[in-house]
Amino acid sequence: MNMNIFLMAIPSDQLKIKYIQMKKVGIFYGSTSGTTKSVAEKIQKSFGKTAEIHNIKDATIEMISSYTNLIFGTSAWGIGDMQDDWEDFVDELSVIDFKDKKVALFGLGDQEEYPESFVDGLGTLYCRLPDKSVVVGEWPKKGYSYYFSLAEKDGKLVGLAIDDHQQPEKTEERISQWVEQLKKSFL
Numbered sequence: 001m002n003m004n005i006f007l008m009a010i011p012s013d014q015l016k017i018k019y020i021q022m023k024k025v026g027i028f029y030g031s032t033s034g035t036t037k038s039v040a041e042k043i044q045k046s047f048g049k050t051a052e053i054h055n056i057k058d059a060t061i062e063m064i065s066s067y068t069n070l071i072f073g074t075s076a077w078g079i080g081d082m083q084d085d086w087e088d089f090v091d092e093l094s095v096i097d098f099k100d101k102k103v104a105l106f107g108l109g110d111q112e113e114y115p116e117s118f119v120d121g122l123g124t125l126y127c128r129l130p131d132k133s134v135v136v137g138e139w140p141k142k143g144y145s146y147y148f149s150l151a152e153k154d155g156k157l158v159g160l161a162i163d164d165h166q167q168p169e170k171t172e173e174r175i176s177q178w179v180e181q182l183k184k185s186f187l
């Protein structure tokens with residue numbers, strides 16, 4: 001429909017333009033040697049002032065509950081393992097009411113050194129979420145090379161996978177594309 005014609009048909013006193021502003025985004029990361037932290041900071045930068053960043057090591061249930069839009073990030077440490085601080089915290093998620101929230105996940109890994117468990121931490125974090133229906137931000141597996149990943153579901157990855165060891169040149173672009181995608185998914 002031609003929008004000009006559509007607007008002319010509405011009396012000016014009834015014409016209300018509604019601006020929908022994205023609610024705050026809370027980024028919670030677990031990082032052992034700093035790579036996931038650095039990716040979390042890049043994600044925050046891509047969102048601008050809307051996003052706040054926290055180390056899961058210092059997080060509380062109240063902090064996580066205060067956000068409508070959440071991003072959880074973890075690295076992978078062995079077959080199926082999340083980063084240690086996420087492992088310590090993850091069971092506390094079960095007391096949070098996720099009903100009106102959206103959750104996006106990202107994971108760090110190394111597809112050449114660990115091709116049988118690539119970004120497994122991402123897959124395990126997804127698996128341990130109490131409500132998977134609120135997950136957004138799935139990501140294509142195209143462009144990575146690995147044999148197996150717990151993060152793969154229905155031919156896609158359950159969140160953004162970053163391999164800053166083997167594909168550092170792709171990190172910025174992947175983050176920027178993913179964040180644009182999330183801006184549409186978040187409330």
Ligand SMILES: Cc1cc2nc3c(=O)[nH]c(=O)nc-3n(C[C@H](O)[C@H](O)[C@H](O)COP(=O)(O)O)c2cc1C
Nearest residue numbers: 031032033034035036075076078109110114118119
């Ligand atoms: C002992 C060890 C085990 C690892 N296991 C895996 C793994 O199973 N899968 C994977 O994709 N990456 C694995 N990695 C790679 C890390 O996930 C990767 O180095 C990541 O960038 C670390 O992020 P962080 O410093 O933020 O914790 C492992 C690294 C180490 C040192």
